Amino acid sequence: MARFVLFPGRHHLLTRFQADYLRQLAEDGSTIVWAVTSANHENTKRNPVPYHRREAAIERFSVQTGLRSVVVPIFDAAPTDAFAEVTLKTITVATGLDLTPSDTLVACSTPEVAKLYELLGFPIAWVEASLDPQPERPWDVLLRLSRGDGTWRELAHPATIDVFERYRLVDTVRTVINDPIIGDEGGLTATRDYRTYVEAFAVAAERKWSAVRQYVEPGRIVDIGCGAGSVLELADREPALYESDLIGVEIARHLYQECLHKKDQGVFRNANVYFYQRNVLGGAIFDERSVDTTLTFALTHEIWSYGQRRASVLEFARRIFEHTAPGGVWINSDVCGPDDPHRSVLLRLTRDDGDNPAAVSAEPSKAYMEKLSTRARLDQFAADFAFPFSYEPVDAETVRIELASAMDFLTRKDYTDNWLSETKEQFCGLSFADWTALLTEVGFTIDPASTSIRNDWVVDNRIAPVASLTDLDGTPLNWPSTHLLAVARRPHNG
Template sequence: MIHIEFVLFPGRHHLLTAFQAEYLHRLAAGSGATIVWAVTSANHDNTRRNPVPYHRREAAIERFSLVSGLRSLVVPVFDTAPTDTFAEVTLKSIAVATGLDLTPADTVVACSTPEVAKLYERLGFPIAPVEADPDLRITPERPWDVLLRLAAGDETWRKLAHPATIDVFERYRLVDTVRTVVNDPLVGDEGGLTATRDYRTYVEAFADAADRKWAAVRQHVRPGRIVDIGCGAGAVLELADREPGLHESDLIGVEVARHLYSECVHKKAQGVFRNANVYFYQRNVLGGAIFADRSVDTTLTFALTHEIWSYGRQRDSLLQFARRIFDHTAPGGVWINSDVCGPADRRRPVLLRLAADDGDNPAGPRRDLATLDSGEIKGYVSSLSTRARLDQFAADFAFPFTFEAVGDDTVRLELGAAMDFLTRKDYVDNWLSETKEQFCGLSFSEWAQLLAEAGFELDAASTPIRNEWIIDNRIAPVATLTAPDGTPLDWPDTHLLVVARRPRNS
């Protein structure tokens, strides 16, 4: 029988329960043991797995300790990749933060997750199984289950949660935040749109294009409150920061992906921005209003709207997004959107001839790419001929389309499907991510209709665009496009620039 000086309680601790208070009191009864709360994923928030930021979790634990009469230490533990040394990493984090070297001779580990408990048992620590205790007459709900009740709008969560959590959640309006994040249809568990995206290459590509994107929109930017939604790593805002005419403006970046948001915050901390009024938020606009109505002068979106279309409910989600922007735009303010778009006649049947001699031509597409690592996927897709790559694209594309082979190197299909393939076929670094996205969901005229429905007026500067570099360097060398009767066709528009204004009298 050990003399308990410490109870190590590892976990995410987004929500504390009344059962935990009762259990910890029994565990520490008579010994005056200190509860060491190892708060894991402390550097994550605004994701489904981690909807509450660390500093709010810490506040609730401290209040829990005060109300419960328990002596506590709260230690943040940053997220790591899954590892069998999780217990050792946690113990080292505690030692660095507090100077305490917890040992099996003086510490009991309170843990209800069998896989985690085994890692501590392997080091010799005795385990208190908390909600998993077989001696309990009734199995209590775990904190995460109570949190899911909250997210579902079930008010019985208040009967199970500890008053400290209820108090902090209400004071800081976390109930709505948790519901929004957990129920978000777009954002993944780790705060991104897709788990297969290589954010390093994404950041590099966006940074390379930032000068061109900013040059195309600068003349339409209205000074004041300028918001870049889907700001990536903040490359465009860096250019806005250098504009003398915008030095009195607020520059605000909104990014949903945790990796990119973290890079924005890092840049600001390193002094990249000269304007003192630069701010970043990790948010998803579809989850609810971020800015007050009529409060934003310019909203910028670059290469974002096709993602909203692809990961949401297509036109419904895009219209919802447009209405959100309209609501927060000041009268006379502007939304500038630069993105891909579909051809004017997306449903038109065409013949597409593709090079078949520029790579391998297997008998059929692979169906197991999701089991490979990113390097293997890149190597395999890169090895395919353009014609064979179409077969693989059709197998992986999240928006099914049909095509008919007409000879060894020619297929009959709709123009929109042809352009979705041709504009995506070279994205081998993020193949499984890119094949979840549709570039040609809306044509320019369909965009104009959607914006009018949201309340915007289309500026004369708005226009469909054909990216000649992509045509000349990526498409034309390996493909030809004709009508079904063999008449050659021009390559259609691939992008758009939209300058949408909220009427001054609205």
């Protein structure tokens, strides 16, 4: 007879069958050692119930069944053949119990896990797998709950039912397990060459991920405006995020289909990677307090541009705040306007690097734009830009212009592949100070890591060779910030 019954598992839901089975195993007073795996994960499809609620249900279950129990949290680790050894060592550290094959029976119905303990010499009690036909396992019962099938209560143990009802976990489980409804939205504009965008996303993904990785909270991780899913590919390779849900949301049909193609081709190792085609301007996507990390890259300027400017960005930020779990984070990386956007400056632009036609084109093609000088591109930009601005020629190469308008042009002048699409978007609508005020208004706290950034590669390679910036008296000015990284956290009590 075993002194201990080791019962490893996620234990999100306890069943009436488990109660009867464990009573039989422990009829001579054995202690049930509950090794609750993935204890540091919650709010994901694999792990919808937080550890402290699982522990509460186990303790209540033990009291109601008369079983003597010890509950030990087992934090998630990368998949390993040493899983059984790691679990046993964790139990020893946490409780002082040194479980051995001579005094411990392992209760486990998962063959792959049971095999690891068998290799160490432990005898196995197969729980549900010991019967034919097999009774429903806890996960099967949890799926009944997620489908709205009320018969889950007939199979679940009263301890689980009580904890689920008191802490409103029924709704939480349904929200986390069930997929959002996929919309049928198209792209933002009809003039985009999405092949170019896919290539650009792939090239920039590692840089983006390395800039934000340290701020990502595990759990339910959502990349809104995920493009071709390149950043989620990198998140998928992180062992620490193995138990997380990775969710991509993309409006553009071409990019969404590329995400699905990648998933079908086995690019992602995590089974819980999902993609949804939704318009982020169309309404809430996720339920309140359901997301641990939201990522947005080069998205918010589009919301500004295609929506109602600040009002739309503010509404979007409120939706992000609402769906962020307490302690969760929104990481936003995007273009950014200068700190003093309305400052008048002198912008000198090269004329000898291309053609200088007498008038702008009504239908500027890629080939046409690539032939223009930098100075001529400003005239074409002013004609096509969806956000009207004025400038005053000072001489053949120099104009007097507001700083934000100058930077909007300089950061866009080389986007000839998608010229008519890019000129519908404003990069410099919000400064870093504007962003700080907006996020604070919504309820976020601003992490000290948040900062405005100047892309020196763009300045050194795209702007400075063909342009110069001075004050109105001719004093040279430093190039302003071009991007921002905003790490916005929802307070734990918020």
